[in-house]
Amino acid sequence: MSENVLSVIPADPHWQPAPEPGQRAAALVLEMVSGAPGDPHADPDAVELDVDWYEAISAVDCGQNLTRIDCPHCGAPVDREWYADLLEEHRGLLSTLDITTPCCTTDTSLDRLDYDWPCGFARFEIAAWNPQRLHLTAEELTAVGRALGHPVRQILARI
Ligand SMILES: [Zn+2]
Structure with a gap:
């Protein structure tokens, strides 16, 4: 059975927060993804949050949601095997x-x-x-970015 993972990452792939703003932003995300207040279908206990600082740049890909990659220069589809091999070669951590x-x-x-x-x-x-x-709204992402001290974006993966 597949699972959804909603990731929030800094807009700049090289940027890293200090521990405190990182945890503050994570607490905010946890609150947001736990469901709208009063939503009878929400199960906040099912949510698990991972907060990671990576040594090198890590690929945050969308898992089974990835249908295609296009080259912005020539417009050709990029071979997904090439992308998968590249990540595998570096174990997802890129210098x-x-x-x-x-x-x-x-x-x-x-x-x-x-x-x-x-x-x-x-x-x-x-x-x-x-x-x-x-997904989070643009306003919510702005709020998370403010807590973090850097603009953020979201990636929805199916794993
Ligand atoms: Zn190309």
Whole structure:
């Protein structure tokens, strides 16, 4: 059985918060993904939160939600095997995002490829397993970003 994981990551893949703002933002995310107040279908106890500071840039991909990756330079679809092999080779932890695209050999950055659904790269991640809501609003993301001290984005994975 697959599970949903809603991750909130800094907009800048290289950026990392200090412990305190990181935990503060995580507490806010936990509250948000526990369900709307009074929602009879929400099961806040099912939610599990992982808060991670990574040594290197970590791929935060959307699991089974990834249907395609396109190259923004030539418009060709990027071979997903190539992407999977790249992550596997580095065990998901990357020292650099610099790549040469397999389609048109353009030097670019991994986070500039067009992922559908969105994927991300980060050195800090707040991951909510079994979130009771599948996405946060723009206002909520702004609030989390304010607690963190850096703008954030969300990635919804099915694992
Ligand atoms: Zn290309």
